[in-house]
Amino acid sequence: MSLGSNLCRARKxxxxxxxxxxEKLGVxxxxxxxxxTDETLPDIRQSKRMAALYKLSxxxxxxxxxxxxxxxxxxxxxxxxVTDKIDWTNAxxxxxxxxxxxxxxxxxxxxxxxxxxxLDRLKEEYxxxxxxxxxxxxxxxxxxxxxxxxxx
Numbered sequence: 001m002s003l004g005s006n007l008c009r010a011r012k013x014x015x016x017x018x019x020x021x022x023e024k025l026g027v028x029x030x031x032x033x034x035x036x037t038d039e040t041l042p043d044i045r046q047s048k049r050m051a052a053l054y055k056l057s058x059x060x061x062x063x064x065x066x067x068x069x070x071x072x073x074x075x076x077x078x079x080x081x082v083t084d085k086i087d088w089t090n091a092x093x094x095x096x097x098x099x100x101x102x103x104x105x106x107x108x109x110x111x112x113x114x115x116x117x118x119l120d121r122l123k124e125e126y127x128x129x130x131x132x133x134x135x136x137x138x139x140x141x142x143x144x145x146x147x148x149x150x151x152x
Contacts, residue, residue, distance in 0.1 A: 003062065004038035010054045010061055011036070013069065025049055 011021055011032075019034040025032075025046060034040040042050065051061040060069075081100035093100035115137065 002038050003041065006062060007042075007050065008036040010050075010056060010092045014054045016053070021050070021053065024053055 012016070017028045017047050018036070022029045022032045027046070029038070035042050047061065050056055051058045056060060089099050118137055119130070119133045123130065124137055126133075126136075128136060
């Protein structure tokens with residue numbers, strides 16, 4: 001995706017017109033159009049002002065991904081009460097069927113015991129709550145998975 005299309009998507013996601021952005025940045029609407037069509041590039045100061053206007057970091061503006069932004073917004077809007085009602089295995093099982101079928105083959109008990117020990121270790125060594133220990137362990141597992149994917 002080009003910088004121009006990132007700028008355009010971020011502006012639209014913010015609900016602003018080219019005219020409104022141009023007015024706030026002190027440039028013409030044509031200048032905004034040229035940035036969004038990759039005809040020209042904004043300078044770093046204008047880029048920083050645009051990022052602030054769109055409530056994004058400069059890095060987020062440059063790498064703007066609408067799908068990621070929408071998922072992050074949905075996570076922030078979702079309360080714990082709603083999250084607790086979701087059958088996550090079933091929900092993710094639609095995309096990854098192994099999640100609803102693995103228990104026919106795998107005895108989860110020994111794996112659960114190992115994870116239980118790791119959770120207790122995180123709580124003891126770092127004073128984490130039950131939830132925080134689970135989140136840290138989940139994040140570590142995710143990083144291990146990402147490392148394996150890059151290595152293969």
